Amino acid sequence: MNPTEDxxxxxxxxxxxxxxxxxxxxxxxxxxxxxxxxxxxxxxDQVKSEHEKTLLNIENExxxxxxxxxxxxxxxxxxQLLSLAKLNFGSIKPEKQAEGKEILAQAIQEVRGLSKQxxxxxxxxxxxxxxxxxxxxxxxxxxFCETSLAADFxxxxxxxxxxxxxxxxxxxxxxxxxxxxxxxxxxxxxYENGKGKQILIKxxxxxxxxxxxxxxxxxxxxxxxxxxxxxxxxxxxxxxKGTEITLTLxx
Amino acid sequence: MESKFWNTYFNYYTISVDILLIIxxxxxxxxxxxxxxxSLYWLPLLILGFSVCYEAIGAYLxxxxxxxxxxxxxxxxxxxxxxxxxxxxxxNKQITTILYLFLIRCFLEPSKKKYIDWMIPLFFLxxxxxxxxxxxxxYLNQPFxxxxxxxxxxxxxxxxxxxxxxxxxxxxxKPLKLISFWQTTFLLFSYSLIYINSVARIYIYGxxxxxxxxxAHIDRVFGISIRLMLVIIILSPFLPKVFDxxxxxxxx
Numbered sequence: 001m002n003p004t005e006d007x008x009x010x011x012x013x014x015x016x017x018x019x020x021x022x023x024x025x026x027x028x029x030x031x032x033x034x035x036x037x038x039x040x041x042x043x044x045d046q047v048k049s050e051h052e053k054t055l056l057n058i059e060n061e062x063x064x065x066x067x068x069x070x071x072x073x074x075x076x077x078x079x080q081l082l083s084l085a086k087l088n089f090g091s092i093k094p095e096k097q098a099e100g101k102e103i104l105a106q107a108i109q110e111v112r113g114l115s116k117q118x119x120x121x122x123x124x125x126x127x128x129x130x131x132x133x134x135x136x137x138x139x140x141x142x143x144f145c146e147t148s149l150a151a152d153f154x155x156x157x158x159x160x161x162x163x164x165x166x167x168x169x170x171x172x173x174x175x176x177x178x179x180x181x182x183x184x185x186x187x188x189x190x191y192e193n194g195k196g197k198q199i200l201i202k203x204x205x206x207x208x209x210x211x212x213x214x215x216x217x218x219x220x221x222x223x224x225x226x227x228x229x230x231x232x233x234x235x236x237x238x239x240x241k242g243t244e245i246t247l248t249l250x251x
Numbered sequence: 252m253e254s255k256f257w258n259t260y261f262n263y264y265t266i267s268v269d270i271l272l273i274i275x276x277x278x279x280x281x282x283x284x285x286x287x288x289x290s291l292y293w294l295p296l297l298i299l300g301f302s303v304c305y306e307a308i309g310a311y312l313x314x315x316x317x318x319x320x321x322x323x324x325x326x327x328x329x330x331x332x333x334x335x336x337x338x339x340x341x342x343n344k345q346i347t348t349i350l351y352l353f354l355i356r357c358f359l360e361p362s363k364k365k366y367i368d369w370m371i372p373l374f375f376l377x378x379x380x381x382x383x384x385x386x387x388x389x390y391l392n393q394p395f396x397x398x399x400x401x402x403x404x405x406x407x408x409x410x411x412x413x414x415x416x417x418x419x420x421x422x423x424x425k426p427l428k429l430i431s432f433w434q435t436t437f438l439l440f441s442y443s444l445i446y447i448n449s450v451a452r453i454y455i456y457g458x459x460x461x462x463x464x465x466x467a468h469i470d471r472v473f474g475i476s477i478r479l480m481l482v483i484i485i486l487s488p489f490l491p492k493v494f495d496x497x498x499x500x501x502x503x
């Protein structure tokens with residue numbers, strides 16, 4: 001083998017080496033891609049299962065809340081109506097009997113109304129505006145505080161999972177305001193800005209220092225739940241200055 | 252011109268490139284209007300058309316020696332009037348590299364396109380200044396510009412592969428069914444091997460002219476395979492069972 005041949009072999013070897021390096025690079029990229037694809041799928045499955053779990057929890061909580069409400073209604077409203085009807089039917093006066101029939105009819109209507117709330121089908125038929133309106137009316141009816149709703153548009157055609165989460169978050173935010181803030185007024189506003197569609201829940205209650213970490217997991221859960229549907233949750237509060245909760249709806 | 256020109260022009264390389272251009276034009280015309288307007292499809296056709304043009308000019312220069320001599324003299328090369336290297340430099344090394352960078356840009360995710368947007372004017376300006384200052388004249392071999400072209404293509408391919416393993420849309424796809432993956436892989440291989448081959452050939456030319464001439468066939472084979480890949484890009488919408496749509500284009 002002469003020196004020229006040697007040099008040619010070196011070039012051939014270098015070329016093969018370079019080709020080998022590039023083949024290894026491309027093959028490793030494909031392998032890394034596969035590995036990441038699997039990881040990504042696992043992550044997606046995990047997110048999906050967490051999302052389903054959150055929805056299931058929310059459904060349970062709404063049902064629990066509904067049952068508590070039904071129990072209260074049965075005791076405070078329907079129970080009273082039935083007792084009154086019983087008293088009227090016990091009377092021999094025909095006008096009392098007629099009044100008793102009217103009360104019974106009212107009780108039947110109330111029972112029908114309550115039975116509709118026992119499953120979650122109502123979630124699909126109701127709009128968020130209607131739901132908020134009902135909740136505020138209920139709070140107002142108890143004489144706890146003044147309420148108002150200002151909506152720039154109707155929140156309709158939301159997917160069921162988004163609706164469930166929003167209903168639960170709004171319900172929980174209102175419950176928190178009633179339980180802890182003792183407000184004179186609760187205002188809810190539905191509007192749209194550069195960030196998208198938003199729901200503002202504002203009370204003029206005691207407020208709290210929002211900079212201090214909460215010991216409970218309530219707010220964290222609400223935030224997390226809004227995030228599972230791709231939305232946002234923002235809370236601002238100060239002692240004596242009330243609380244403002246902004247829910248940003250997913251795009 | 253007639254027979255001498257055709258004798259100069261017709262060889263397996265130019266015939267292959269011409270056939271590929273005809274196939275490319277045929278299938279490009281059959282593409283829907285929306286895809287015709289897409290740079291992923293018209294850019295390969297442009298590269299194919301450009302290759303055929305400069306090969307024809309090269310053959311004409313070999314046929315018309317007086318014109319070649321005048322062109323070389325115009326560029327300042329009076330020593331070797333038979334050289335065609337200025338055409339090779341300007342078309343194959345510079346313009347084709349820029350066109351391939353544009354093609355790679357089509358495959359990249361939006362956040363990585365900016366790197367190519369910087370690389371193209373940088374390559375153009377550096378090449379131009381190297382030529383104007385006489386450091387690498389157009390009529391001589393241009394090792395620095397060649398190395399820069401090969402490296403920029405390698406960086407572009409690298410950016411594609413990084414996107415492939417990081418972008419969520421690419422992670423959901425099968426790379427072996429993506430035309431962008433095969434085109435990038437072919438570019439990566441051919442550009443680096445053509446580069447090492449061109450460097451080695453200059454050296455080998457001094458030792459054995461015959462081997463150096465034979466080594467030019469490696470360039471030609473790679474040239475044909477890259478152009479074949481360009482035709483496959485144009486053909487890919489007609490082969491839905493073989494190729495999936497590129498995720499970046501799905502995004503658009």
